[in-house]
Amino acid sequence: DVLRIGVVGVGIMGADHAERLARRTAGARLVAVADPDEVRAKELAGRFDGVRSGGDALELIAAEDVDAVILASPGSVHEEQVLACLAAGKPVLCEKPLTMDSESSLRLVQADREVRGRLGRSLVQVGFMRRFDPEYSQLRSVLAGGTLGRTLLLHNVHRNASVPHADFRSEMIVRDSLVHEIDVARFLFGEEVVAIQVMSPAPTTHASPGVVDPQVAIFTMAGGGLVTNEVFVNSQVGYEVRCEAVAERGSVVIGRPSAGLYSATLAADGSGQWGGTVPADYRTRFATAYDLEVQSWVDSALRGESVGPSVWDGYAATAVSSAGMTSLATGERVTVDLVDPLTLSPNASSTKE
């Protein structure tokens, strides 16, 4: 069986997913790419045999020869595009963030529930690829295995050498970068985030004027555990993503590139030196995670199942980042309002601490 796939959005991640589908995903065939920037879409399609390009996402989603869709478009257009996939009955892997505000994410949870009622399965997977990273999934197994006792704290570090757009404002750091840590916290604790506080340290001179970078965010988990997060998107150096979990009888660190690597070389002055390199960006650091994510999505779509981060995970993360944006503006701790997962109606208890 082969799943014929269309990719919407041909930026960094769209191009990366297209390459993955065309060259190394079993059971997948890339058939079309679409982007409002038709020149760029055509250039991407031209790298592969028999792949067409177009400017209209909705046309690609509706196309007869497209069985499933990867959305690598901006979050602001995800609602319309995910709804189109649901209407067409096609599995969709939607890059994070699911949408830009909780209301629209909740509408997608509702729409996907209706589909689930009819088809018996969800059609939406959200692109929280870290869940597929071997280190994060091992860490989760260790914590869930219980030998270390209850998880108490997580300390996350998330650095990018730089960010592409001059318009990568403070809010974008919360929605687009911190959102990964929100999902990691929910994934590793197996609980919702109930409150968030975002602090604004003195910014680096490498940030655009007025942009808060680095940021430090603290999450409170439903069971009372705390998560500290540093997000620094203009670190100049490279892509560093680390996580340390602290439990009652031990701690575990993941994401240290040097851990498995001892490299002895000559320095410029001729002396011996040791050390590894810092990956340039997420495509390198999470290459395996993305491959496993997409392979697992394709395999489950062919089986008629859905696995992986759900539309609820996307909604919960959006709700936390929305509260994070309020906190970014005030510096205060803000509680997160999630609807009741069963009824999807407002849940009075979720706002209590």
Ligand code: ISE
């Ligand atoms: C980007 O969109 C990602 O998802 C990366 O993982 C993150 O590190 C980066 O800050 C985001 O802009």
